[in-house]
Each structure stands twice: as C-alpha cells, then as structure tokens.
Amino acid sequence: MSALDGRLFVGVDVGGSSVKAVVTDDARNVLSQVQLPTDASDANALLTSAATAVDRVLDDVGDAKTVAGIGIGVPGQVDPATGVVRMAMNLNIGDEGVPIGTSIADRFEVDTTVENDVRAAAVGAFEALQPRTPDLHTLVYLSIGTGVSAGVVVGGELFRGRDGLAGEIGHVVVDEDGPECACGLRGCLEAVVAGPALRAMWPSVDGKHARDLYRAAAAGDATAAAAAHRLTVRLTETVQWLAIAYGADLLVMGGGVGSLGEPLLSPIRDRLSAFADRSELAGRMVPPDRVVAMPTGHPTGAIGAAVLARERLGDGRAGSKGGQEARTAATGSDGGGST
Ligand SMILES: [Zn+2]
Incomplete structure (x- = not known):
C-alpha cells in the first residue's frame, strides 16, 4: 500500500492551439480526458485556459478532493524549481516568463509540477509503450x-x-x-x-x-x-x-x-x-x-505530465530517484483531502 492509493493525478498539455487534460488513477488508468482551444492572447488568458481544462476534466470524474498532484507540460524553457515557463513563442511568452506552476498550484491547492511539453510527452510515450x-x-x-x-x-x-x-x-x-x-x-x-x-x-x-x-x-x-x-x-x-x-x-x-x-x-x-x-x-x-x-489524438503529453506529477510525490517507476531538481517544482498547500 502507498499513501497515494486511491488518489488521482491530473496531466495538462498546453499547446499553441489546444489544451489537453487527463485524469489518471493511482494504477495509471486514464479516467477522463478533455481538449479545449488555447487562448494565448496574454498570460492571464493562457493561465485561464489551463485552469479551465483542469476544471473540466475534474468535473468528469466528480471528486476533485482526491487529486494528489497536477502535472503541466508547456512549450518553451521551463524551470521545474519555480514552475516558470519562458521563451514559448507560440504562446506569446517571452523572457519575462509566466509562473504557470504557482498559478495552478494556488488555484487548486494541489502539488503542481511543470515540464517542457515535449519532455513530458517523452515520459507519456514511455508510459504508453513500456507494457508492450x-x-x-x-x-x-x-x-x-x-x-x-x-x-x-x-x-x-x-x-x-x-x-x-x-x-x-x-x-x-x-x-x-x-x-x-x-x-x-x-x-x-x-x-x-x-x-x-x-x-x-x-x-x-x-x-x-x-x-x-x-x-x-x-x-x-x-x-x-x-x-x-x-x-x-x-x-x-x-x-x-x-x-x-x-x-x-x-x-x-x-x-x-x-x-x-x-x-x-x-x-x-x-x-x-x-x-x-x-x-x-x-x-x-x-x-x-x-x-x-504515437497514434493521432493520443494524449501523450498530458499523460506524461500526470506521470511526472505522480513521480514527484514518490510513486515513480522502478529506478526513479526522488530529490532531483525536476521534482522540486512549484508546490501549493496540499489541500487534497484524505487518502
Ligand atoms: Zn531556429
């Protein structure tokens, strides 16, 4: 048994044209997924797009209180320690950066980790292909x-x-x-x-x-x-x-x-x-x-982001190491409810 048994993880893939989100359970099954258009007209609109995708995908599963972690994949240069993304041209984010990690963590009061979208998708591809x-x-x-x-x-x-x-x-x-x-x-x-x-x-x-x-x-x-x-x-x-x-x-x-x-x-x-x-x-x-x-439409990036959120909380694959910079991302107060 692990402290994460029965908990849910949300993965979000923020792209230039759409935001995809999934909810996975502690057995790595995808319970729900959504896709919404991205509004990247400014930083607030972008953060709202990401938050709305999380809201919608959690509506589908009904019980947001059991969410243990949120992972976000986003284009650009990501600092996992601060959850800030910079230089994402297709999202109109320059060197000033957008604190997407703390924004989502504060709003949902859940531990949140941020990674570059392609790096998150690599993790999602590994997750999808390892069983076979x-x-x-x-x-x-x-x-x-x-x-x-x-x-x-x-x-x-x-x-x-x-x-x-x-x-x-x-x-x-x-x-x-x-x-x-x-x-x-x-x-x-x-x-x-x-x-x-x-x-x-x-x-x-x-x-x-x-x-x-x-x-x-x-x-x-x-x-x-x-x-x-x-x-x-x-x-x-x-x-x-x-x-x-x-x-x-x-x-x-x-x-x-x-x-x-x-x-x-x-x-x-x-x-x-x-x-x-x-x-x-x-x-x-x-x-x-x-x-x-990967097949068209497979939410590879969102699944990878959910895996990264789960690994950060210590429920990684064999060989995963805790304590890396990549796992010290933006953290909100964990109001995730009982286990
Ligand atoms: Zn170039």
Missing part, C-alpha cells in the same frame, strides 16, 4: 509539428540535461542557405522540415500540409513525391542521429506531423531498411522496426 516493449530502457521521442524537438527517457527517468534542454534539436542549423527560422538563425532543422516549411511545400485547406503532401505523393503527383522524399531524407537523418546518440531501444515520433502514421513512417523505415541491407552495423544501430509513431 518488455526490454524498453531508452526511449527517444521526436516531436514534429509546428516545431521540432525531442525528449529522452533513460531507464524510466526523464533525461533533462543542462537547463532541461536535452533533445532541443529543432534549432540545429542544417542548411545555412535555408529559410529563416523564428529563432533568428537560417536553415534550422525545424525551419526546413516543420511549420512554415511544410506550408511552403504543399497547400492545405485545413492546415494539414504534411498529410495532404503525402496524399498527393501517393496519388502520383511528381512535385509532391519529390518534396515528400526531401522530407523523408531529412527526417531519417534526424532519426538516425537521435537513435544512435542515445542508443535508443525505441525512437517514437509524435506531434501533429509525427503522428501522421504510416504515410510518414513507412518511407523512413524503408530508407533505414535499405541502409540495413547494405550494412549490418547500420541495421543493428537503428533497426527499422524500432522506429514507431
């Missing part, structure tokens, strides 16, 4: 959407690196003559394979540029096929760098583009298979069947 991957030790999560970023989980532990920036690969310059990036450089990886680059590659009436690009390529459009191939080459290279650098058991793609599934995944695996056919070493380093994608 018995030898899973090291997982690298590659998020491709508006931007590109990665998160790394080693032995069940989130690997944060200096300033929590381990995996922040979207601003590696891969083509100095490439398009301008929002960060001020030219030809960053994310400027070449995500966001505006995808918009430039193929039109879409509903903003699903990558999906429509792959559909057109499959339908035989030569221009689309050429663009999709360039994307495949760049993404395969990214997958190889990450999988080999971390010795990953699984390389998991996610995000709005990364979770497109087979249209995106198959050409990458085909390319890796071709490398494996030519080189036994290449095949061992990145086995094509070890590159997978």
Whole structure:
C-alpha cells in the first residue's frame, strides 16, 4: 500500500492551439480526458485556459478532493524549481516568463509540477509503450509539428540535461542557405522540415500540409513525391542521429506531423531498411522496426505530465530517484483531502 492509493493525478498539455487534460488513477488508468482551444492572447488568458481544462476534466470524474498532484507540460524553457515557463513563442511568452506552476498550484491547492511539453510527452510515450516493449530502457521521442524537438527517457527517468534542454534539436542549423527560422538563425532543422516549411511545400485547406503532401505523393503527383522524399531524407537523418546518440531501444515520433502514421513512417523505415541491407552495423544501430509513431489524438503529453506529477510525490517507476531538481517544482498547500 502507498499513501497515494486511491488518489488521482491530473496531466495538462498546453499547446499553441489546444489544451489537453487527463485524469489518471493511482494504477495509471486514464479516467477522463478533455481538449479545449488555447487562448494565448496574454498570460492571464493562457493561465485561464489551463485552469479551465483542469476544471473540466475534474468535473468528469466528480471528486476533485482526491487529486494528489497536477502535472503541466508547456512549450518553451521551463524551470521545474519555480514552475516558470519562458521563451514559448507560440504562446506569446517571452523572457519575462509566466509562473504557470504557482498559478495552478494556488488555484487548486494541489502539488503542481511543470515540464517542457515535449519532455513530458517523452515520459507519456514511455508510459504508453513500456507494457508492450518488455526490454524498453531508452526511449527517444521526436516531436514534429509546428516545431521540432525531442525528449529522452533513460531507464524510466526523464533525461533533462543542462537547463532541461536535452533533445532541443529543432534549432540545429542544417542548411545555412535555408529559410529563416523564428529563432533568428537560417536553415534550422525545424525551419526546413516543420511549420512554415511544410506550408511552403504543399497547400492545405485545413492546415494539414504534411498529410495532404503525402496524399498527393501517393496519388502520383511528381512535385509532391519529390518534396515528400526531401522530407523523408531529412527526417531519417534526424532519426538516425537521435537513435544512435542515445542508443535508443525505441525512437517514437509524435506531434501533429509525427503522428501522421504510416504515410510518414513507412518511407523512413524503408530508407533505414535499405541502409540495413547494405550494412549490418547500420541495421543493428537503428533497426527499422524500432522506429514507431504515437497514434493521432493520443494524449501523450498530458499523460506524461500526470506521470511526472505522480513521480514527484514518490510513486515513480522502478529506478526513479526522488530529490532531483525536476521534482522540486512549484508546490501549493496540499489541500487534497484524505487518502
Ligand atoms: Zn531556429
């Protein structure tokens, strides 16, 4: 028995267009989930969006008093010690920062932890895939959407690196003559394979540029096929760098583009298979069947945030260590009721 038996955990994934929230029980089952549009017009509107998602998802389960912890995944540079997020361009948050951790902790009077959204999603992917991957030790999560970023989980532990920036690969310059990036450089990886680059590659009436690009390529459009191939080459290279650098058991793609599934995944695996056919070493380093994608709509980030909230309170996976900076996040007075 643990002090957390019977308690609930809320995970929130604050994105540029939507806020997703889940409630999980102490056995890690998802009891409820909601998705609301994000209002990022200013800091207060953003905090209200996050709080409303928590309210709604708790309405579904009925008994907010049994909530032991809230975890929040949010884009940008997160200080887990203070729960402040900075430099989240798609949320209009600059260097002045927004104290999302203390805001939520004070409002709900529940222990609250904050992590970068992609790092939280890496934890969520590990949580989702571990039961069917018995030898899973090291997982690298590659998020491709508006931007590109990665998160790394080693032995069940989130690997944060200096300033929590381990995996922040979207601003590696891969083509100095490439398009301008929002960060001020030219030809960053994310400027070449995500966001505006995808918009430039193929039109879409509903903003699903990558999906429509792959559909057109499959339908035989030569221009689309050429663009999709360039994307495949760049993404395969990214997958190889990450999988080999971390010795990953699984390389998991996610995000709005990364979770497109087979249209995106198959050409990458085909390319890796071709490398494996030519080189036994290449095949061992990145086995094509070890590159997978989270399904569209899976609340990976919100689930990961709930896992981080639970781990912070000492109910982590085997091998989890307490007392790390990542677990000393913004804390409200714990009015969570009886156990
Ligand atoms: Zn950049």
